[in-house]
Amino acid sequence: MTTIPRALSRATNEIGRVSDTPRLDAELLMAEALHIDRDKLILSPPAGDAPERFFGMVERRTAGEPVAYITGRRAFWNIELHVGPGVLIPRPDSEVLIASAIEHFEGTDGPRRVLDLGTGPGTLLLAALDLWPEATGIGVDVSRRALSYAASNARRLGLEERAKLKVGNWAEGIRERFDLLLCNPPYVAEDADLGPGVREFEPDEALFAGKEGLDAYRELAPELPRLLNEGGLAAVEIGYDQAEAVTALLARDGLLAETAQDLAGRDRALLLTWM
Structure with missing residues (x-):
């Protein structure tokens, strides 16, 4: 038997071979194995030995499987989403x-x-509906598996009545206009060097977008102007080095584009509004 602190220390060393955040990963896995929050693990660690299932979870992580797939959960903004294989x-x-x-x-x-x-597992739609209680919305995805997770997340968060989920190719068949349009399309170039476990475990269709990583933006470009209400916002995620190329594609038909940066100061979103 191994005490919890010793198990965490060993797991951190092992996970360090495949992760830039080995201690965090180990703590998340231990908290899941103990059925407690990570905060409680850190602030008030339980006594006793590490549960046996923890070591199996560490083996999966050292094989490259993402923590979120192992725990089945991922926090985003103010909500927690259930996720699994086949979902970004x-x-x-x-x-x-x-x-x-x-x-x-x-x-x-x-x-x-x-x-x-x-929408994937409902990430952006459900975060927005949680923020604005009077809002309703539509989440579209080509993957039925992703939408099954989105539906489950909507039910669990009490947002099922306000979120309509639709199988589809981007905005095909949608005829109304929206105040807020959110989109995290695939934008990775086919030959890009990704971190451990990403290419091996996450769905290709949610990651890759042609030789330059721009194919999805080319599909979206003619659709966005007809979907956005006057005074509204379209926020589209981009790769850190794609601002110029994506602006050239999406800033059209009266839409004005500016960039927004992530916490590391890198260009991460293109924000489109009416001129």
């Missing part, structure tokens, strides 16, 4: 889209209608 794991970088929307609608009642294109 929400990233902190994507929170810049929500932060930009909050800034845009400051001093107003907020958006009434929200559209999330490529």
Whole structure:
């Protein structure tokens, strides 16, 4: 038997071979194995030995499997989402889209209608609906598996009545306009060098977008102007080096584009409004 502190120390060393955040990963796995929050693990660690299931979880992590798939959960903004294989794991970088929307609608009642294109497990749509209780919205994804997670998350968060989920290719078949349009499309170039476990475990269709990583933006470009209400905001995630290329594609038909940066100061979103 191994005490919890010793198990955490060993796991941190092992996970360090595949992760830049080995201690955090180990703590998240231990908290899940103990059925407690990470805060409690750190502030009031339980006595006794590490549960046996923890060591199996560490083996999965050292094989490259993402922590979120092992625990089945990922926090995003003010909500927690259930995730699993076949679904893109929400990233902190994507929170810049929500932060930009909050800034845009400051001093107003907020958006009434929200559209999330490529919603995955409901990440951006459900975060927005949680923020603005009067809003309703639509989440679209080509993956039925992703939408099954989105539906489950909407039910668990009490947002099922306000969130409509639709299988589709971007905005195909959608005829109305929205106050807030959110989109985290695939934008990784096919030959890009990704971190350990990303290419091996996460769905290709949610990551890769052609040789330059721009294919999804080319599809979105003619759709965005017809989807956005006057006074509204379209917030679209981009790769850190794609601002110029994506602006050239999306700033059209009367839409004005500016960039927003993530917490590391890198360009991470293109914000589109009417001129």
